[in-house]
Amino acid sequence: MKIYLKPYIYLLIFNSLGLIPLQVKSQNITSPNIVLIYADDLGYGDISNYGGYIPTPHIDNLAKNGLKFTNAYAAAATCTPSRYAMLTGEYAWRKKGTGVAPGDATSLILPGSTTLPGVLQKAGYKTAVVGKWHLGLGKEAPINWNKDIKPGPLEIGFDYAYLLPATGDRVPTVFVENHRVVNLDPKDPIIVSYRKNLDGNPTGDKNPEQLKMMYSHGHNQSITNGISRIGYMSGGEKALWQDEDIADILIQKSIEFLKENKNNPFFLFLSTHDIHVPRVPHERFAGVTGKGPRGDVIVQLDHTVGAIEKALEKLNLEENTLIIFTSDNGPVLDDGYLDGAKENLGNHNPFGQFRGGKYSAYQAGTRIPLIVKWKGKISPGSKSSALISQVDFLRSFAALTSQNIAKNKAIDSQNQWKALIGEQAKARKSLVQQAIRNVLSYVEGDYKYIEPHSGPTKVPWGVNIETGFKGNPQLYNLRKDPGETENLVSKMPEKMKKMKEELKKVRNSKSLNITNKQ
Structure with missing residues (x-):
């Protein structure tokens, strides 16, 4: 049985044996570095x-x-x-x-x-x-x-x-x-704790005078570099x-x-x-x-x-x-x-x-x-x-x-x-998107389906962002409506059902879904 190695592997082996001068060493252009x-x-x-x-x-x-x-x-x-x-x-x-x-x-x-x-x-x-x-x-x-x-x-x-x-x-x-x-x-x-303060160290909520940047919500525990963080550390x-x-x-x-x-x-x-x-x-x-x-x-x-x-x-x-x-x-x-x-x-x-x-x-x-x-x-x-x-x-x-x-x-x-x-x-x-609380959306072609979820309409800790959660399913045409303003479920109920089923298939899959490839 013959074993084939990539060209740069041969270069590495030969160089380690002293068979290639230093100035000849080079990388294989077909296998680029990746940053x-x-x-x-x-x-x-x-x-x-x-x-x-x-x-x-x-x-x-x-x-x-x-x-x-x-x-x-x-x-x-x-x-x-x-x-x-x-x-x-x-x-x-x-x-x-x-x-x-x-x-x-x-x-x-x-x-x-x-x-x-x-x-x-x-x-x-x-x-x-x-x-x-x-x-x-x-x-x-x-x-x-x-x-x-x-x-x-x-x-x-x-x-x-x-x-x-x-x-x-x-x-x-x-x-x-x-x-x-x-x-x-x-x-x-x-020592790190996410439950209680350690050694009575200063915190954002107790010692705001030590802060160079004030917190708005959360982020009011241990202070490092004049900034209070999440969690306690000593x-x-x-x-x-x-x-x-x-x-x-x-x-x-x-x-x-x-x-x-x-x-x-x-x-x-x-x-x-x-x-x-x-x-x-x-x-x-x-x-x-x-x-x-x-x-x-x-x-x-x-x-x-x-x-x-x-x-x-x-x-x-x-x-x-x-x-x-x-x-x-x-x-x-x-x-x-x-x-x-x-x-x-x-x-x-x-x-x-x-x-x-x-x-x-x-x-x-x-x-x-x-x-x-x-x-x-x-x-x-x-x-x-x-x-x-x-x-x-x-x-x-x-x-x-x-x-x-x-x-x-x-x-x-x-x-x-x-x-x-x-x-x-x-x-x-197609692909699947994941929001907080593991709420999933399914994108296929021009359309996007967001599964129903009864959670809050705004992110609950004060960031002033819509969650996209609604008790009923949502369907949008992303090409015509990239801002997701018109829910098409009532106009396209069959499309919504198909998208829902496709998301279910992905969710239940246990191996590479070949049929989902272009």
């Missing part, structure tokens, strides 16, 4: 190339030199389930406990799972995640933050990890590198982050990874945090937009994109690197802090032409920007209206690296590689 830049709470209308009024020249440059999608979706309207779905190829509502994770959640993706980084790691890629994680860490609760914390990213396919364990508004407010808290002093151990003083420096640190760690792996195929998942609360721009960006901290951190995010592109150019990797830019869910303005996000909007509309927002079953919850650039391979300035979901990344990259994934694994992911790089105008036939 996935994942924004947090960035709306469809937040980028100037998508109609926004905040300058984003570097992100716009990606679109100018790459492929812009106008019909792309995150799998869910909140961060944990959208990330879970993207990394596993399975909608998060299939697994209990994958809602918005608390800061002390244990690992939601367990060793042995089929994952996006695992697929690429098996193909010979070096893999890294830098930035927000929010998928839990460790095996047992409570997590001991003073020892090795695992399982985590390294146990599911990443070779390197530099993380915000959850989000910036949750404790612990420290970085974790691989399995350990960064800069932790053993004499000052970290210890770890030397390990605490400064919010203003987070973006620069993530850039630094990302570029270090790129430099270390410039002679290997690599996958970098850069999971930015800028637009998620608390929004605290570095002083270089504070006040530059006149639209408050939310506007300023969008510019800061754009700077991050530019810094990564510049690093790839300096390393002569631009032509062999696929860059994907997208967001984990739709936008929200007041998400817990009085930072003037709504008051300073002016003519900028983060929601674009869509209804709802983060948390919502309506379009603004999951309809997100998606830009793909691959110099020399993707036609500059191209656009695609193909229906595509982030859950498709797993099987698409498996196809790129010639790997077969079992039908009972990554069951919601589809190979949309050709659509992703603009070689095919159509992609999915």
Whole structure:
């Protein structure tokens, strides 16, 4: 039996034997490096190339030199389930406990799972995640933050990890590198609780005079860097982050990874945090937009994109690197802090032409920007209206690296590689959206069905966003009515019934649904 290896595997083997001079080592152009830049709470209308009024020249440059999608979706309207779905190829509502994770959640993706980084790691890629994680860490609760914390990213396919364990508004407010808290002093151990205060430490509700940013709802517990968070924490003083420096640190760690792996195929998942609360721009960006901290951190995010592109150019990797830019869910303005996000909007509309927002079953919850650039391979300035979901990344990259994934694994992911790089105008036939409370919607062609749910019409913790929940089913024509204003159920009852049945089939499926592919 003959065994065929990819060309870069032969190069690695021969080089290790000293058979290839250093100057001859190169990467295989058919297996590009992959950099996935994942924004947090960035709306469809937040980028100037998508109609926004905040300058984003570097992100716009990606679109100018790459492929812009106008019909792309995150799998869910909140961060944990959208990330879970993207990394596993399975909608998060299939697994209990994958809602918005608390800061002390244990690992939601367990060793042995089929994952996006695992697929690429098996193909010979070096893999890294830098930035927000929010998928839990460790095996047992409570997590001991003073020892090795695992399982985590390294146990599911990443070779390197530099993380915000959850989000910036949750404790612990420290970085974790691989399995350990960064800069932790053993004499000052970290203790975390989501039930009671520790050692009588100051909190936002008891000590508002210590705050440099006032909370609006929730977010009134332990104080770090003059900002009160969700949850209580004591210890770890030397390990605490400064919010203003987070973006620069993530850039630094990302570029270090790129430099270390410039002679290997690599996958970098850069999971930015800028637009998620608390929004605290570095002083270089504070006040530059006149639209408050939310506007300023969008510019800061754009700077991050530019810094990564510049690093790839300096390393002569631009032509062999696929860059994907997208967001984990739709936008929200007041998400817990009085930072003037709504008051300073002016003519900028983060929601674009869509209804709802983060948390919502309506379009603004999951309809997100998606830009793909691959110099020399993707036609500059191209656009695609193909229906595509982030859950498709797993099987698409498996196809790129010639790997077969079992039908009972990554069951919601589809190979949309050709659509992703603009070689095919159509992609999915349909997809499922997930709002809070696991309320599902089904999109097929021009139409969208939202299942009935008797929950509140507004997100109940004060963000002023419509949930999209109604006691009766909803049916919309997204092409004619992108704002989802006219419920067509009474006019098209048979269409509604068909969409309802199709959603039921997806919900009950246990393996890859081949019939659902375009």
